Amino acid sequence: MNSYTSAPDSLQAKVGNASGHIDQLLNSNPNLWRGCDMAGQGSHGHSTGFSQLDSILPGKGWPQKGLMEVISPQWGMGELQLLLPLMRSVIDSGKWILWISPPHSVYAPALVQAGIDTNQILVVKMDASCKDALWSMEKAFQTENCGLVLAWQNWLPGTVLRRLQLAADTGNTLGVIFKQNECKHSPSPTRLQIKESSLQKDHFSTAEVTVLKARGNFRPLSTNIDLYSHQLA
Numbered sequence: 369m370n371s372y373t374s375a376p377d378s379l380q381a382k383v384g385n386a387s388g389h390i391d392q393l394l395n396s397n398p399n400l401w402r403g404c405d406m407a408g409q410g411s412h413g414h415s416t417g418f419s420q421l422d423s424i425l426p427g428k429g430w431p432q433k434g435l436m437e438v439i440s441p442q443w444g445m446g447e448l449q450l451l452l453p454l455m456r457s458v459i460d461s462g463k464w465i466l467w468i469s470p471p472h473s474v475y476a477p478a479l480v481q482a483g484i485d486t487n488q489i490l491v492v493k494m495d496a497s498c499k500d501a502l503w504s505m506e507k508a509f510q511t512e513n514c515g516l517v518l519a520w521q522n523w524l525p526g527t528v529l530r531r532l533q534l535a536a537d538t539g540n541t542l543g544v545i546f547k548q549n550e551c552k553h554s555p556s557p558t559r560l561q562i563k564e565s566s567l568q569k570d571h572f573s574t575a576e577v578t579v580l581k582a583r584g585n586f587r588p589l590s591t592n593i594d595l596y597s598h599q600l601a
Contacts, residue, residue: 414542417453424589426582430454433540435533436558439547439580443471443520445562446575447546449595454542455516456483463515464488466508468501471520494520505532509539517543530555550580558582 413429415422422428430436438447458465467474469492476486492504501521508514509532517536524532524545533555536543550561559581578590 414454414457416450418450418593420591420593421577424579424591431542431558433542434536434558435529435543435545435556436560437545437547437554437556438560438562439550440562441548443546443548445564446595447562450562450575450577450593451518451544452482458515459484459488461515462488463513464490465516465518466504466514467491468505468517468519469494469496469521470518502528502532505543506535509535509541509543511539514539514541517541518546519543520546522547522549526553526555533557554581556581 412432413422413425413427414432415429416425438450440447455465465488467489471494474486474489474491479486479489492501496504498521501519505517505519508517529545532543532545545556550559559579561578561580563576563578574592574594576590576592578588580588
């Protein structure tokens with residue numbers, strides 16, 4: 369009788385241990401996830417610095433690697449402010465950031481004021497050919513000391529995006545592509561959209577950020593955030 373009554377407790381303990389190991393793997397490895405997982409689950413993401421945005425992203429933050437698209441109808445609507453905490457984190461880790469074809473001149477004093485060492489930023493100017501820009505991105509993904517690639521590229525075909533996604537995954541680096549046009553069939557695993565929410569002193573004080581696509585998200589999720597809580601200058 370005792371053997372029969374003790375077996376369920378032993379089995380329950382084994383199941384509990386297995387479940388704990390599975391949860392640990394799911395929380396630590398972004399390549400493993402449940403189909404029923406929703407936003408704000410897990411802890412494998414890199415915090416955005418904005419708690420409201422973390423709460424609607426799988427892994428509670430930016431992906432650690434791969435390709436991400438940030439879509440806004442025009443440049444200068446807060447795309448850099450949105451990524452400022454991430455840029456600081458990359459710089460603090462001793463790695464450098466590559467900027468590809470930024471639409472405006474990089475204003476070094478503002479970056480320094482924001483706590484970013486401009487000696488750890490490399491810039492490929494806007495007049496570079498698309499071929500040179502893409503070559504620079506791929507090489508950066510393959511370089512261990514590169515922690516982040518930011519690129520302003522409106523028209524990239526799916527085949528090129530898949531190639532960049534593979535390079536970013538292989539190089540364990542995050543690449544962000546800023547676009548003005550939404551492509552619903554883009555192969556990029558993460559897509560966000562920024563829309564102005566309110567205007568203050570000639571700049572956007574808050575913005576509506578929508579997660580259009582992310583692993584674990586089955587519908588778009590939006591939040592309003594104060595972009596200038598991490599103001600560039």
